[in-house]
Amino acid sequence: MGDIILTMKDIDKSFPGVHALDHVDLEVRKGEVLALMGENGAGKSTLMKVLTGIYKKDSGTITYEGKEIEFKNTREAQDAGIVIVHQELNMLGHLTVAQNLFIGREFKKGIKIDDKKMNEEAKKLFDRLHVDINPKEKMSNLTVGKQQMCEIAKAVSFDAKVIIFDEPSAALTESEIEEMFKIIRDLREKDIAMVYISHRMDEIKVITDRVTVMRDGTYVGTLITKDSTKEDIINMMVGRVIYEEPKTESAVPEDAPVVLKVEHLNAGKMVQDVSFELHKGEILGFSGLMGAGRTETARALFGADPKESGDIYINGEKVTINNPQDAVRCGIGYLSEDRKRYGIVVQKSVAENTTMASMKDFMSGIFINKKKEKEVSEQYVEALATKTPDVDQLVVNLSGGNQQKVVIAKWLTRDCEILIFDEPTRGIDVGAKNEIYKLMNKLVAEGKSIIMISSEMTEILRMSDRVVVMCEGKKTGELDISEAKQETIMNLATREIE
């Protein structure tokens, strides 16, 4: 391990309502692979975005090669030698591999772009990295794994001194991961510093030298990888003080009827043979890491995305759900993780959003019964304690927590018996979180049934009666809350390579 190349000290960054980074430190050395770990929302990506100039830090210093620096944009960071390999690929599918590698800095011969030279240079680059990719191939024809290799090659071609990998293995097959590791080892030999963000414990053990752990926007500590165990790292990641007591036993009576049964649901790579049951009055937690296929399962179940196969039974009766209309008719309501895109119509009023799914009940003849609409919306504003001056307020002006309540009101107005909460408290501040939790408890007490997808361990442990754990599109476990511990869930949710 070499000298320190990059130091981030006391980095602080707030967004409205969220303290994303709370005086975080990070140190990277030449020729090492530093793992950056933490649960979803721990602040890893934000920290890297601050480093590469996508976000501006509020305070703190960044020292790179002995000088204090602050980049205005990724381009500046790139020129200085700090490059991110993104999780979502920034590729131009209609261009060839070589054209992608050198976009914005093509070789030229007069006015002609020298594609021949670009192909040769790309070939050389790939040879150096021992990757077998044809530079003349169209980018969109490559597998995701190969595209990822191209992104890495592009980073290398910038003469990068620091390369940041943001969950590079998320979409790769095992042999592709092996191939990528070969490249990473190679780069380490060449004294390049690398930051490796990943959830996969086994990869961390195999490829990294040190592990820095973050939690809730703070720096927790750094370990030497080879001297620590998987359990050490998991403990650091989840070791927070839990303010709310987790549930110790299920609140659902044993003989509660099954309201929803899903059998062998398949939808693409992200949903493979998922089966589960939901009982009346139960909160069924869906745990797993980002990209485990939980949202995809919910969307396939709700008919938002097409499914390949699988049977769905509601109250023991087999139903066909091909689109959201069918699902709503069956009494299922879906509260998306991305409220602004999929949940609410922000430019419309609270009342209009509340009655969106149940227009039929608000018609007198051909006209909308605005009086009734107002009454019902006001009822729900009161029942859910939504903070809004009146029901004619545009939803765009409400806070995240209150927007969530409007979506809940929409499904309650429709009388949905089964509610799917996808990350119910994402982007919602702490006070409002508790209200949402109370509300969910009240709903199940009234006999509704809830599927709750959550990436927050405390939320899962506090709210669920049972927990389904998913990993890589497959269900890897189902636990009663009495036997669910953070460590057991984390073990089921992290993938074993061997």
Next chain:
Amino acid sequence: MTKNKKFLGLKGREAMVLGINIAMIILFSVLSPTFRSYPTVISVLDISYYITLMALGVTFPLITGGVDLSIGTGLVSYALIGGYLVVHKGMPVGVGLLACVLMGILIGILNGVLVAIMDLPPFLATLCTCMITRGLGPALCGGMGISWPSAMSDQGAFRSLFKLTTADGTIVPIGIVSVIILVIIMSFVLDHTRVGRYIIAIGSNKEATRLAGVNVKFYHMMAYVICGLFAGLAGVAYAAYVATIYPGSGAGFELDAIGGAIVGGVSTSGGVGTILGTFFGVFVICLMKVGLPFIGLQANWQQIFTGIVLIAAVLIDLVKKKK
């Protein structure tokens, strides 16, 4: 990797459209013996010049994922203004032709500013410039029809750029040579220069292109400037083709060009398209225009067919993408 299949050096789509052309020629020839004649060849080529030039230009905005609806009324208006200078102001033909092309570039820059810099939706922005150009020609030239000097007159030499009549009265469609040269040049621009490369990149993923440090606004604008330039050249071809240019006409010409480009494999969602494909695509439209009367359908059927073909071509694209 079936997408890269080639046939006689042509990409799949180009070969297919060429095939459609050949099939149409055979069909028309079988149904109507009079179709197989030299004058038919001349009339197909005659109408192909200005449409091809428009189509070569509009391929660029289409590849960025936009469109330019102003080319049809534009080219008529440019030809009017150029002709006005020659006929009523006594300027040399060369100046008139130059004015025609410059006007095209000017409107191209305007479109580019509206779309690339002011961020207006392309179809609306160019719909407006379509109206503006439509009014501009007659407003500047007093609303009369303009006849550029005829081929017989002293100044009529420019018409021989496209159609050369030899001493013994044989007509040589010489324009096709210039058009083919332009096709080769624009193929080069699209495939081998930065302008072309970045225009494809913008159509493919504008944000990623910007992140790569490309001056996206400039190159996005260039697509419309190129389109304007070619609308100006199409104005020249149109002036050479028709006897008299009537103000207020030209609406709908753009559809022949856009339709040709899309039939030739340019995708409306951007990023995909070749100049050669556009070139072949235009001939499908031109053959329809000339050929339909030979099999007893009046020329206006072509309009209906072009509309249907346009939608069919887009639908084929959409279905392909779903897979």
Next chain:
Amino acid sequence: MEKIKQHPLVKKVGFNRIVLIVLLILMYLAFGLMTGGSFFTASRIMNTLNYVYFLGFLSLGVTFVIATGGIDFSIGPVMFCCSLVSGYALVTYGVPMAASLVMSILIGVAFGVFNGYLVAYWKVPPFIVSMASMNIAKGIAAVFTKTQSVSWPQSNAEGGWFRNVISMNGFPVGLVIFGGVAIICAVILNKTKWGRYILCLGSNKEAVRLSGVNIKKWEMLAYIICGILVGIASIFFVATYTTVQPGYGDQYNNEAIAGCVMGGTSMAGGLASISGTVIGVIIISLLQQGILALGFTKDYQYIITGLIVIAAVYSDVSARRRRN
């Protein structure tokens, strides 16, 4: 300025609408002064109203389409197609007047269904559909009429009663019909499920779909409403101008869209105002009359309308950018 905007009365009527009305009055006075009073004559006002009618119906129609976030610039040629085909049937085949009028509207509806189906169910981009149906409309009209212009009967001829849609014995029937239709449109847009869904899906299609709403149906409906109104527009067009020529009609697309976006309907969808559209259409019509009265050709009107739309759309685009 902010104070004026916050005034309850201003808020109720809408600041933009007040600006438009003031603009309208100023324009009227300005044209009046420039033309030395001839602008205030009854015949000029009648001419303006005649223009308002057919353009108004087109503009109301396209308001629904733009509310969904789509666009339709085939409306002008489709209007001509309605007039030409039904007029040709009337004149050449002796179809009764009433049937011809119904036929006009049905042709409009047919195009609405065609456009709506392609956009909503087959996801063809609206501007492609517009271009295609513009061509198809022109083609059908030309093929059907064998490229001949069609003249609808004069008021004293048989079937001339249809001109009563504009005025009967000096009573402005047209104004009543146009006002009535505008009110119906406003009711549909603001008081019924149709309008609710059209506006909501224009604002956020995916959220409405995930609420279990059949968005395809409602999106298509907007195009059908547009088709009906285009059909009605065609009747008022021939009642005013009598003769229709195949191959034209494009010029009215832009004017109709101009009226609509000036009135505050957002090109991004989700936001539409019928009263705004009506005022916008009156402004455009006044502009048209004013330009003619000042002795300019209609070419200047094309240019000015083009510039107006650019300005209106740009202000819409930059307002949206500020909001985000």
